[in-house]
Amino acid sequence: MKTRRSTDAVRGARSGNQVKALLSLGLLAGFGAVSTLASWTGGATATSTIGAGTVAIGVGATGPTVEERYTFDMGTNWYPGLSKTTMITVKNTGTLAARYKVSGAIADENGEGWGAAMAVQIANGASCEEGVLLQKDAGSEFDEPTTQASLAAGEAQTLCVEYSLLTNAPTTLQGKSTTITLRFTATVGVSS
Secondary structure (H helix, E strand, C coil), rough: CHHHHHHHHHHHHHHHHHHHHHHHHHHHHHHHHHHHCCCCCCCCCCCCCCCCCCCCEEEEHHHHHCCCCCCCCCCCCCCCCEEEEEEEEEECCCCCCCCEEEEECCCHHHCCCHHHHHEEEEEECCCCCCCCEEEECCCCCCCCCCEEECCCCCCEEEEEEEEEEECCCCCCHHCCCCCCEEEEEEECCCCC
């Protein structure tokens, strides 16, 4: 019997070890199955192309003829009391809507007195009397530049420019000439 008991004890221990081994194997197989599960993923990418617009303004006789620089002839043979007007067109030649300012200057070379003897007025539209945008009275400098309404890309605005030589202009201006510059500056962005 002793042999039978020890054989039963060995069998019981062996079968207990087998059960433990099978349970351990099942546990490992279970974790292994969980850790090797296939995972599915998806993704998406968003890209954007950004292009800067352009800010450009031109001036000329008509909308189709605007350029960065435009020279218009106010003639010669000026005399005291003479006043002349001309129409110019300001056009937004850029791709963005833009506000613009107009400023002016008169070259008074050698202190000849042109600046003091000339009056200049720029107005919005066909009449130089209404909608004054910039003015320079005789004896003074040009006013501070004024900001105009926004011009859409491709939009044009006609301006009337009037020059006047004072009736009491000094005789020292005879035979002399001067340059009057009107500068149009378009601005887009936070500072506009």
